Structure formats: structure tokens, C-alpha cells
Amino acid sequence: MKVILKADVKGSGKQGDIIDVSDGYAKNFLLKKGLAEVATASGVNAIRQKQTADAYHRAETEKALRELAAKLNGSAVQVAIRVGEKGKVFGSVTTEKIASALSELGYEVDKKRIALKEPIKTVGTFEAEIRFMENVSAKISVVVVPA
DSSP, X not given: OEEEESSOBTTTBOTTOEEEOOHHHIIIIITTTTSEEEOOHHHHHHHHHHHHHHHHHHHHHHHHHHHHHHHHTTOEEEEEEOBOTTSOBSSOBOHHHHHHHHXXXXXXXXXXXXXXSSOBOSSEXXXXXXXXXXXXXXXXXXXXXXX
16 A cells, blocks of 8 residues: 655655555554555645655755855954953854854854864964855854954
């Protein structure tokens, strides 16, 4: 019996998958618990259209992120931090501060996407990587200046 999964079922498939299972498994478990519905022609067609639309939206999102990564790659962002009399830095430069500095330049980047090699606790120029998604990233320079 062909069924369309309404939820992820361990060992069978993910939500939206069209799978072929035995009649007993379908009737006594999947349909009874509401995890699946019988695959009708209209249901299969709706799932295929949804999958096509999702693939299109994923491709558009990836295209936009690649363009943003190309704009940001190699650019520099300046972050000010409080420094004491002898050059001692109070605190460190966090990814949140880098994200807010990027938003001032007009780029909205989530702080969780910014990766630093080591914590920035001195004044100078450092490298940071922004990972938008798999295989889409940009390297920026973070210039830390005393405030």
C-alpha cells in the first residue's frame, strides 16, 4: 500500500515522502496513529508540487546568499573596544559586536554564522569567516580599534 507520511517515521522515511509499505503496517500503525495518509493521485500530485516549489525556493535562497558572500568576501569591518591606559583591553570582541558592525554597513548577518579562529582580546586586524550555508562562506577582516 502506498502512503504519504505526515510526520517523520524512524526506519520508514521523512515527512512528505511517498513510501510503499505492507497493508498491515499501514492500517494498524501509520494510519491509526495519524502518521500517514493513503496516497491518492491528488495527494501525490500536491506533494510533488510542494517539493518542486521547495527546491525552487532553496535555489533562490542559495543564489541570494552566494551574492551576499561575494559582496562581503575580502571586506573589512571596524569594531571599537574599550582600552585601558596601558593598552589593556576590557573584555573581547564578540561575534555579536561584529554582526552589529556589519548591520551598520547594511549587511544583516546572524551572529551565529560568524566564526572566529580564536577570541579577539587585543587591538589589531583579525580574520573572521561568515558561514551562510554549506559551501557558501565569506572571509572578512575585523579591524579592532580603541574606543
